[in-house]
Amino acid sequence: MINLRMLLKIRKKGVIIIPKKIRIAANLEEDDVVIAEVKEGALVLKPLKPKIVDINPNIIDTLLKEEKKLEERKHERISKREKISS
Numbered sequence: 001m002i003n004l005r006m007l008l009k010i011r012k013k014g015v016i017i018i019p020k021k022i023r024i025a026a027n028l029e030e031d032d033v034v035i036a037e038v039k040e041g042a043l044v045l046k047p048l049k050p051k052i053v054d055i056n057p058n059i060i061d062t063l064l065k066e067e068k069k070l071e072e073r074k075h076e077r078i079s080k081r082e083k084i085s086s
Contacts, residue, residue, distance in 0.1 A: 018045075 002025040008016050018028065026047060028034070033048040 004022055004025050006019055006022060008018070010016055018026075023029070026045075028047055035046045035048050037044050037046075
């Protein structure tokens with residue numbers, strides 16, 4: 001792991017330019033998203049890297065079917081209420 005320390009200037013509207021050496025060391029590329037947080041008075045930037053998860057397609061299919069059933073029941077209840085109100 002590379003440790004780097006540089007002085008950076010905060011520009012208009014809070015813009016900070018991250019030097020190339022730091023971007024390379026942090027594995028940051030153009031259009032990457034970072035999480036900015038303040039911990040104990042220090043600004044911390046962390047790359048937001050999505051985790052790739054291997055999931056069984058059958059589980060997704062089951063969840064989507066369950067969600068569809070729930071939405072259909074919800075729609076039926078709303079329809080019944082509207083008929084009663086009419």
